[in-house]
Amino acid sequence: MKIAVVQTASxxxxxxxxxxxxxxxxxxxRxxxxxxxLPEAMMADFASEGGSVGDLAEPLDGEFVSTLRKSALEHGTAIVAGMFERSCDEARPYNTLLAVGADGELLGAYRKIHLYDAFGYRESDQLTAGDVAPVVVKVAGQKFxxxxxxxxxxxxxSRALVDAGAGVLVVPAAWVRGxxxxxxxxxxxTARAIENTCYVAAAAQNGKKYCGLSQVIDPQGIPVVSVGEADGLATADISADRLADVRKRNPSLQNRRYTVTPR
Structure with missing residues (x-):
């Protein structure tokens, strides 16, 4: 199967x-x-420090999701993209990833668990954290x-997602430069790919605020395709045989002695 990662700034x-x-x-x-x-926060960019994205948030049947569903159906491809979803706190919505199937139907929604309260920034001032639970969706027979x-x-x-059956980790991001x-x-x-013997597909925002560097990495930690700092997209082939072969030669998931239980 093929995965395309798109790099742009919202x-x-x-x-x-x-x-x-x-x-x-x-x-x-094509x-x-x-x-x-598509990247994190594709619906709308984050507010500046001390600002709010509350008035930008939409429900899962709003205009942004409708656009995703229409594009998916028109082109016969599943889509994952980031949005701000309304929560019970009007001032602090969820940072949500929406997965839409090639038929336009919703496959799942992941509300970001770990909010970026680091490097002098406090995402939790603007957003509400989601429930601690892995979200895995199936596209073309593969679990993401x-x-x-x-x-x-x-x-x-990432380990909880792999334990739930994921062979590919999908990572939309707005990774701040610095x-x-x-x-x-x-x-x-690279570490998430190697330690979990899985593919990683990362689509990042770029521009003045964010680093870009979108890429797809295979289960041995090898970049299959990548995008630099400019706008662009890259398409990679994902092989179930490659995944199985790497896990056979490097059975680290079977050999581990600790297991992860979400709390």
Whole structure:
């Protein structure tokens, strides 16, 4: 199967972002992928420090999700993209990943567990954390585990997703630029692939605030395709045989002595 990762920067103009989704999915669809992965916060960019995204949030039947469903159905591809979803706290919505099937139907929603309260930023001031539970969806016979940006720093979540059957970790992100931050991003993506003997498909925002560097990494930690800092997309082939072969030669999941239980 094929996965396309798309790199772009969203704005606070939700209509413009929806237009970008329509255009970018159409561009990615030229390679006939089974799944197109768009970045975190594709519906609207984060607010500045001390600001709020509450007035930007939408329900799961709002305009942004409708755009995803329409594009998925038109091009016959599943889509994963990030949005701000209304919660019981109007000022602090969820940071949600939406997975839509090629038939336009909702496959699942993952509400970000680990909020980015680090490096001088407090995402929890703007957003509500989701329930601690792995979310896995199936596309074209393959299971995909959903995680968002800062989640990458918590290996127990990726292990819980793999334990739930995921052979691919999907990581939309808006990874903030900064000293050593790009190094952290690429290192952690590679580590999650190697330690779980799984594929990792990461689609990141770029521009002045975020580092870009979207990529797909195979179960041996080898980048299959990558995008630099500019806008762009890349398509990779995901092989179930490759996944099985790596796990046979490196049975670290079978050999472990500890197990992860979400709390």
């Amino acid at each position: 704005t606070h103009d939700k209509a413009a972002n929806r237009d970008a989704v329509t255009r970018l999915v159409a561009e990615a669809a 390679d006939q992928p089974d799944l197109v992965v 585990g959903l995680m968002t940006c800062y989640d990458l720093r918590f290996p127990e979540l 000293p050593l931050k790009e190094h952290h991003w690429t290192t952690l993506l």
